[in-house]
Amino acid sequence: MIVGVVGGGQLARMMIPPAVALGVELRVLAESEGMSAALAATAVGDYRDAETVLAFAKDVDVVTFDHEHVPQDVLQQLVDAGVAVHPGPHALRFAQDKRQMRQRMAELGVAQPxxxxxxxxxxxxxxxxxxxxxxxxxxxxxxxxxxxxxxxxxxxxxxxxxxxxxxxxxxxxxxELVAFRRELAQQVARRPSGEIVAWPLAQTVQRDGICAEVVVPAPHAGRMGAVAEDMAVRIAEGLDVTGALAVELFETEDGRLLVNELAMRPHNSGHWSIDGSITSQFEQHLRAVLDLPLGSSAMLAPAAVMINVIGGPAEGRMEARYAKALAAQPSAKVHSYSKTARPGRKVGHVTVVGDELDEVVYQARAAAATFE
Amino acid sequence: MIVGVVGGGQLARMMIPPAVALGVELRVLAESEGMSAALAATAVGDYRDAETVLAFAKDVDVVTFDHEHVPQDVLQQLVDAGVAVHPGPHALRFAQDKRQMRQRMAELGVAQPxxxxxxxxxxxxxxxxxxxxxxxxxxxxxxxxxxxxxxxxxxxxxxxxxxxxxxxxxxxxxxELVAFRRELAQQVARRPSGEIVAWPLAQTVQRDGICAEVVVPAPHAGRMGAVAEDMAVRIAEGLDVTGALAVELFETEDGRLLVNELAMRPHNSGHWSIDGSITSQFEQHLRAVLDLPLGSSAMLAPAAVMINVIGGPAEGRMEARYAKALAAQPSAKVHSYSKTARPGRKVGHVTVVGDELDEVVYQARAAAATFE
Missing domain, CATH: 3.30.1490.20 (ATP-grasp fold, A domain)
Incomplete structure (x- = not known):
């Protein structure tokens, strides 16, 4: 089983551990040398160049993605060459073009701004x-x-x-400028043969347009959990999404859920699942694009909190702070993307899972703060 | 942070996921091409050849091991060259030579046959x-x-x-031929600076001399949990073990614990920790040999069961049975070592964690049986 991933960023990187566990051979087409997913990079080249991507895709069982930027004509050439592509270009175009996405949501009758x-x-x-x-x-x-x-x-x-x-x-x-109470994200994964699995609804906090903090399950969600899952399932089926789908949502001040954005790949709002779910979004994505049966999305503990490390420490690498961070928070799961610190850059994240949300939030924030 | 691992088997392979998460660069000296840890192999050569091992160890922060077979003279040359080696030769010799081990256990006053x-x-x-x-x-x-x-x-x-x-x-x-009620295993990890962490006591079932099934925590252990932990800590400190240590134990029919064997590396009795503990033995081993603070060894659920896949399916690869195995047991964590099936060979393992031991055992056995 060989999965080719176009793009060498942290999402491709985080597919490596479940690929190792499952015995899946991962091949990454990286944009340049030394990228986050370098360990699995078998090629370096331009994902906008059809010849490069077609050569990379030779002999893989399926092509999938670290990002949504591969041009439609390149995707179509892959399909025409008989390569399995998940998600396919007919689905990905709705993640690539927000006008097409809004139009399609309207046709599906999904609530949106x-x-x-x-x-x-x-x-x-x-x-x-x-x-x-x-x-x-x-x-x-x-x-x-x-x-x-x-x-x-x-x-x-x-x-x-x-x-x-x-x-x-x-x-x-x-x-419209939505008056929202908070932002949420609903993740599902779907196989080409139709099986679909949803994780619990996540609450996300954005800062400066970047995902900063995720709490799962979203507190006080009540029936919204089921409503969000229903929306995500309808979108995944309506758009024929294969692999992971994240639906970013607004919870309005009057209690409605509106679709904000779609991502057809593992998503920042699902990083908690590496340490907090029986099946992480990265493992599930691999299983889904290979059309293998999906795993349980049950949580390993009642609460999970993920905090992004944005920017990173003055020393340039998160690892420079490990002695302090790991000693202070022995339950924190620290993830480094092997990137050099730079303002606004996502260089890693920290997840804590446990029984008491207050305690979990405290530990995760404390650990993440060590890296700022 | 660069960790060099001598040996390219499944233990080295299972160090890859936590290395990726922590941003640790793993370099493996494999015995041959295409081994289980091939993804991280940066060299292929004979671990009995000092020149090969010294060349491999150049520029790494620490050398550790997939197995205990590196000769003492090779280890000593590494130490003499200023390479950090964990566990060190002075500890490893007790895992390499059972006469020395028995003599040392006697000196430490640890109960043994x-x-x-x-x-x-x-x-x-x-x-x-x-x-x-x-x-x-x-x-x-x-x-x-x-x-x-x-x-x-x-x-x-x-x-x-x-x-x-x-x-x-x-x-x-x-x-002596010990009349034992069952076999147990106590795992700890220890840093060069002395910090030590223990996992819960494990019950192990051997078949034909090979570890077949592990249940954690060992049922009905009572005070034996504390006794076993005390023994393992005394051994780790007495032998100056750094990294992971597994102490295989007999529980005698009259309720005593006797040391059977020692392993100074991640051990089959600890594979459950990948999916069942906040910090797996593989992550802990990396942290320990790098002298980083150790992580929590708390369990993610009340019960964990690990079953080895020994031999493997007639089709030659575990992956051939995924469609069946994964569909039947969506909570099972399936680990393939990317090895071809062969009678008596450990080709992978399955772990299930959950609240009810009966249910967890059933699911793990059912999933593992799919691969036989």
Missing amino acids: DWAPIDTADELQAFLDEHGGAAIVKTATGGYDGKGVRVVRGIDDVADWLQGAADGGPQLLAE | DWAPIDTADELQAFLDEHGGAAIVKTATGGYDGKGVRVVRGIDDVADWLQGAADGGPQLLAE
């Missing part, structure tokens, strides 16, 4: 007028971790993007 | 006469997985070994 495609300043002004003078404007493609997203109160705020779109750059869309 | 070094047939006959006509005879060096061990009722049963010893082959020792 008011939105409109925006091609001109007039269209944006009309949307602002209808929504109290404020909106979120996004580039339809290319955004991640808060990039490609702006809060807008007048067309001048995105004059550059409007001009860019007119000049053939990324298309734009506007979304 | 009656025993005697055997150099001649007369000495063996005297030991048999003193012990009801039966004994266990072992080669002091070179034995593993039931090899180098015989039940003996007369000197003719080991005439070949006696001749071998006289001709300069492995030395021999005799041990």
